[in-house]
Amino acid sequence: MTTIPFWRRKKIRRQVLQGAFLAAIAAILIIGATTAQRNLSAQGISSGFGFLWRxxxxxMGTSLLRTSPGDPYWWFIFNGILNTLLMGFVGLFCATLLGLVIGLARSSKNAPARLLGTIYIEIFRNIPLIVQLFFWYAVVTQLPNPRNAIQIGHVMLTGRGLHFPGLNVTVLSAVVAIAIMIAALFVILWIAVARRFGRVESTRRRLLSLGVLVTGILGAAVALSWGRIPETPLVSLPELRGLNIRGGFQLRPEIYALAFAITVYGAAYIGEIVRGGFKSVGRGQVEAAQALGLSPWRVFSRVRMPLAVRAMLPILINQYVWLIKATTLGIAVGFSDFFMVIAGSITHSGQALELIGILMAGFLIINFSLAAVLNRVNRAIALKGKQIGVAQ
Known part of the structure; x- marks a missing residue:
């Protein structure tokens, strides 16, 4: 039996080529890093990450946690990441809800509803997001001054921001309470989609989800009670004092202008994704549900909606990742997100390469984590095998 020389084996050749490719990339990176280090040293610029503790x-304009000029760079960067996560969560949540409504209108049998959905999509999808951001920011900053604030109950809207009742609690307790509620919601989502709970009766699953929700609410209440500021009322109400509004919680204009712009822009794309998901549901499956005597609502909630979600989720993942990256446009209106904090840090510290590396790594981790979680949900709800059906 003739032995084939190892250099002629296809597997060996592939491994050698892959190794050479990786070695070439590593050499390029090493040469680039060495050259950058040499050039920085020649210009008297120190490198490394020691500046993060200066x-x-x-x-910092807007931050969830308390900041001051004496805080180190790493604390500002951490708060910038929190602002980006907050804006991303609010934008994705609101855009999904509005996009669902627009998608249902587009796939409706009602002609006026389809027309309104089409007009919405064609307007907001074809205007650049940054143009919409400037428009909404100009609108909210032209609202009345504090003396002529638009007031609904204890909520006051002015050109300086939205004021509403707040809690006199420490920042740490508020963060802990929010973290407890988010964890409870993730557990409820896990119970809803995990295969291990698929064999559990629906009544027991609902009771388990309700128990997790009640536990989360009680835990958040305990955290807020623990962090209550002494000798102050638990609830702080906004009120006019002099030329400004004091008390309560203030939401700055750039925050809700950016959130609104991401919502209306993202909803236009999500609406089309939702419409495509409903169109992918086979007519035979809907007719079979109707033949069983199910009501229109049960046909929608038990047949059309679950199948449509399975079809639209892979495309929604890409849209969600894009909308997270769109939060970087907040720098145009002064929102202190991750990108703006990094830009300001580069200006003041001069550590451009290190900070850009932190920015790239941060967004890579955020978007990869989001995609990984949603891909896990997609695999959990995916139907096994090839589904055959005729689209409507």
């Missing part, structure tokens, strides 16, 4: 010396 004081910033500048104010």
């Amino acid at each position: 004081a910033t010396g500048w104010e």
Whole structure:
């Protein structure tokens, strides 16, 4: 039996080529890093990440946690990441709800509803997001001054921001309470989609989800009670004092202008994805549900909606990742997100390469984590085998 020389084996050749390719990439990176280090040293610019523990010396416009000019760079960057996550969560949540409504209108049998859905999509999908952001920011900053605030109950809207009742609690307790509620919601979602709960009766699953929700609410209430500021009322109400509004919680204009722009822009794309998902549901499956005597609502909630979600989720993942990256446009209106904090840090510290690397790594981790979670949900709800059906 003739032995084939190892250099002629296809598997060996592939491994050698892959190794050479990886070695070439590593060599390019090493040469680039060495050259950058040499050039920085020639210009008297120090490299490394030691600057992260130095004081910033500048104010951060918006932050969930307390910041001051004496705080280190890493604390500002952490708060920028929190702002990006908050804006991403609010934008994705609101865009999904509005996109669902638009998608249902587009796939409706009602002609006026389809027309309104089409007009909405064609308007907001074809105007660049940054143009919409500037428009909404100009609108909210032209609202009345505090003396002429638009007031609904204890909520006051002015050109300086939205004021509503707040809690006199420490920032740490508020963060802990929010984290408890988010964890409870993730557990409820896990119970709903995990295969291990598929064999559990629906009544027991509902009771288990309700128990998790009640536990989360009680845990959040305990955290808020623990962090209550002494000798102050639990609830702080906004009120006019002099030329400004004091008390309560203030939401700055750039925050809800950016959230609104991401919502209306993202909903236009999500609406089309939703419409495509409903169109992919086979007519035979809907007719079979109707033949069983199911009501129109049960046909929608038990047949059309679950099948449509399975079809649209892979495309929604890409749209969600794109909308997370769109939060970087907040720098145009002064929102202190991850990108703006990094840009300000580069200006004040001069550590451009390190900070850009942190920015790239941060968004890579955020978007990869989001995609990984949603892909896990997609695999959990995916139907096994090839589904054959005739689209409507």
